[in-house]
Amino acid sequence: xxxxxxxxxxxxxxxxxxxxxxxxxxxxxxxxxxxxxxxxxxxxxxxxxxxxxxxxxxxxxxxxxxxxxxxxxxxxxxxxxxxxxxxxxxxxxxxxxxxxxxxxxxxxxxxxxxxxxxxxxxxxxxxxxxxxxxxxxxxxxxxxxxxxxxxxxxxxxxxxxxxxxxxxxxxxxxxxxxxxxxxxxxxxxxxxxxxxxxxxxxxxxxxxxxxxxxxxxxxxxxxxxxxxxxxxxxxxxxxxxxxxxxxxxxxxxxxxxxxxxxxx
Ligand SMILES: C[S@@+](CC[C@H](N)C(=O)[O-])C[C@H]1O[C@@H](n2cnc3c(N)ncnc32)[C@H](O)[C@@H]1O
Numbered sequence: 001x002x003x004x005x006x007x008x009x010x011x012x013x014x015x016x017x018x019x020x021x022x023x024x025x026x027x028x029x030x031x032x033x034x035x036x037x038x039x040x041x042x043x044x045x046x047x048x049x050x051x052x053x054x055x056x057x058x059x060x061x062x063x064x065x066x067x068x069x070x071x072x073x074x075x076x077x078x079x080x081x082x083x084x085x086x087x088x089x090x091x092x093x094x095x096x097x098x099x100x101x102x103x104x105x106x107x108x109x110x111x112x113x114x115x116x117x118x119x120x121x122x123x124x125x126x127x128x129x130x131x132x133x134x135x136x137x138x139x140x141x142x143x144x145x146x147x148x149x150x151x152x153x154x155x156x157x158x159x160x161x162x163x164x165x166x167x168x169x170x171x172x173x174x175x176x177x178x179x180x181x182x183x184x185x186x187x188x189x190x191x192x193x194x195x196x197x198x199x200x201x202x203x204x205x206x207x208x209x210x211x212x213x214x215x216x217x218x219x220x221x222x223x224x225x226x227x228x229x230x231x232x233x234x235x236x237x238x239x240x241x242x243x244x245x246x247x248x249x250x251x252x253x254x255x256x257x258x259x260x261x262x263x264x
Contacts, residue, residue: 007075007085007106009099011092011118014227015041015204016128019119027116031086033078035071039090039227041204068098072105079111090227092120096146096172121229122170125202129209130242131231138234139168147174147181147230155180163188168233175228179218185232190214195236200224203245211239 008027013019020028028034028047036045038058048054057066057074066074078085093099093115106113122144126133133142143162149155155177162169163185174181178198186192192215200208212220214232221228 005079005083005085005112007079007087007111007113008116009087009089009093009102009113010116011094011097011099011120012040012044012088012090013119014039014091014121014124014202015043016124017041017043017047019124019203020044020047021116021118023116024118027084027086028088030084032082032084034086034088035074035078036088037090040088041090043204044088068101072102075102075105076109076111079106079109089118090121091124092118095120095122095144121172121202121227125199125207125229126170126197126231128203128207128245129197129199129231130239130244131197132235132238132242133168133170133231135235135238138237139166141167142170143167144170144172147171147177149177157181157184159184159188163190165190165194165234168231168235171230171232173226174230175221175224175226178221178230181230182214182217185214190232194232195234195239197231197236197239198224198228199231200226200228202227202229207245209239211236 010024010027012024025047029049031052033053033055034048035055035057045054057071075087087102089097089099091097099115103113103115122133133139145157145162147155171181192213194214196212196214196217198210198221208224210221210224
């Protein structure tokens with residue numbers, strides 16, 4: 001194998017192209033071929049120079065555009081034929097992104113690779129929604145979990161550990177299971193009135209933020225659709241006070257219709 005060839009597994013953050021790292025942007029602009037997921041935003045794809053091949057391998061829950069083993073084979077083939085292969089992933093490649101699975105595959109095949117971290121949705125979407133993950137007196141820590149269960153299996157999480165009023169809980173991929181999640185957290189001891197937020201298309205011009213309570217999370221988010229991230233905990237009570245993103249953009253007239261702040 002030609003040793004100058006390399007595969008880069010690059011996190012792009014959750015949508016706003018200005019959240020790309022300098023390294024991610026440099027690699028996007030020097031790629032021979034770019035492979036990308038569904039969560040990589042249009043604005044980020046616009047940074048790819050014209051003439052560079054772009055291959056979409058995105059997945060939707062329950063509707064796999066390309067199965068992971070075919071993505072793996074594609075990566076191996078491209079690693080053989082191209083010098084700089086840039087594999088873009090929404091957010092951070094190592095947080096619910098299967099970046100580590102692809103890195104293991106490359107390592108097993110002796111293919112040189114680099115991994116570029118990206119800003120993960122838990123950090124960026126909450127910040128753009130005015131919700132700090134920790135705050136003195138409100139949250140001593142953060143628990144990040146997936147709310148996705150395999151089609152034939154129920155969602156199994158450590159509900160007792162998650163129902164900790166002194167920690168923030170962030171749930172990725174939990175939209176389909178949100179009724180179960182809020183019910184289990186209440187059963188495990190978290191107060192029904194615990195502040196809760198849902199952020200759809202965070203950090204983009206389409207960002208929608210719903211501020212509610214744990215008990216009302218399901219009914220207050222019926223109008224949303226993936227990608228949605230949930231935040232549960234006392235820190236959500238700061239969301240209106242710290243609503244910098246939507247307030248700033250509403251002045252320009254772009255975001256007023258997207259804001260849905262429901263108190264209950
Ligand atoms: C397969 S995971 C990928 C996570 C990604 N690797 C990261 O670090 O953010 C997809 C989930 O991330 C969350 N997510 C990613 N981008 C988002 C965005 N812009 N707005 C809201 N949620 C987002 C949603 O929960 C979505 O279902």
